[in-house]
Amino acid sequence: MLHLRLIVPADRTDDVVGTIEKTVGTAHLAVIPGAARDPAGDLVLCDVAREAGDGLISELCALGLDRSGSIALQDIGLSLSERAERAEEAAPGEGADAVLWEQLQDGTREESTLGVTYVAFLTLATMIAACGVVLDNAILIVGAMAVGPEFGPLAGICTALVRRRPRLAVRPLVALLVGFAAAMALTVLFSLGMDAAGLFTADMLHGERPNTGFVYAPDWFSFVVGLLAGAAGTLSLTSAKSGALVGVAISVTTVPAAANAAVALGYGDLGQTRGSIEQLLLNLLAIVVAGTLTLLAQKCFWARKHRRTAARPAS
Missing domain, CATH: 1.20.1080 (Glycerol uptake facilitator protein)
Structure with missing residues (x-):
């Protein structure tokens, strides 16, 4: 699993959250309104299966989040969660075969x-x-x-x-x-x-x-x-x-x-x-x-x- 930390302008939060929710292979979505100061905006956190990560990042970039906010990605060494296991099973392909182009x-x-x-x-x-x-x-x-x-x-x-x-x-x-x-x-x-x-x-x-x-x-x-x-x-x-x-x-x-x-x-x-x-x-x-x-x-x-x-x- 991968962990995404997003800084999202307040007026784009609904679009970003909607994109995450419709992406197969995501879990543990959290939104903290007004938490970000530089740049100002909401803090959005989620986990995503590696095989679904590239597609999600591409959609977030298409929303302009890489320019108006921030997209940070890191590997999760350990995730003990049935929800995460279901997300990985639902995502197409195998994580070891996935390419994260960015x-x-x-x-x-x-x-x-x-x-x-x-x-x-x-x-x-x-x-x-x-x-x-x-x-x-x-x-x-x-x-x-x-x-x-x-x-x-x-x-x-x-x-x-x-x-x-x-x-x-x-x-x-x-x-x-x-x-x-x-x-x-x-x-x-x-x-x-x-x-x-x-x-x-x-x-x-x-x-x-x-x-x-x-x-x-x-x-x-x-x-x-x-x-x-x-x-x-x-x-x-x-x-x-x-x-x-x-x-x-x-x-x-x-x-x-x-x-x-x-x-x-x-x-x-x-x-x-x-x-x-x-x-x-x-x-x-x-x-x-x-x-x-x-x-x-x-x-x-x-x-x-x-x-x-x-x-x-x-x-």
Whole structure:
């Protein structure tokens, strides 16, 4: 179940309450007149089944509540209520399959902010991966993959494409391009410093690397894995199963490829640099394609589900 907290202008309260009451899957409706001060209005509270949440939020936005008042949404960790159980049973579909588009859009926008923290995480992940590729250490590669924050902007691009709002794709695209450029530039300096300290050598980069040589040798398997990871990552975001996202992060060669490109560039190895950048771009493309197709499939599934529900005769 989800909990909705609404601040509603007094002259729109009846419309909002009516919308909530006619929505299948709602429970625990409460109205506190005049409780809100900024903006002024009534406080309306209710619980709604996750599978009915997106439709209700869309109708509330159609009433202009996102502009004249406020819509706040949060997951309910525990709800002991027979009324809530009946509401979830009445709502069409399964909550785990539902997509809350506004929540997804808001979450990916926050994760796509090109700030100091984002660049720091991406840079640190790339530097850890640089150590991994030079030492041919798979554990460091896995750790770097888990630290990298690049899936958020990728999901933001997918969301913008599916919602047909290309302007929303600008922010995550800038975060990806500038973030990786900054991380790779700083990693070049890092690798040169490690070389000066005698910790990195060209022979280590050019030697046999059975565990990490794949990062500069893109092939169809790289694209297939990127597709699978993109689909799994998108599902983990839309279903709020964030634990799966860690597995996705350590299954694609984005950060390690960027790291290998940076180290190879520092040593003037343009062949490995080119191959690593191709690997990076191939994985990014695969994730965007798979993520977009996954969101489109979910959108079509729920549209079909709602059409069937609307066509079903009332009992």
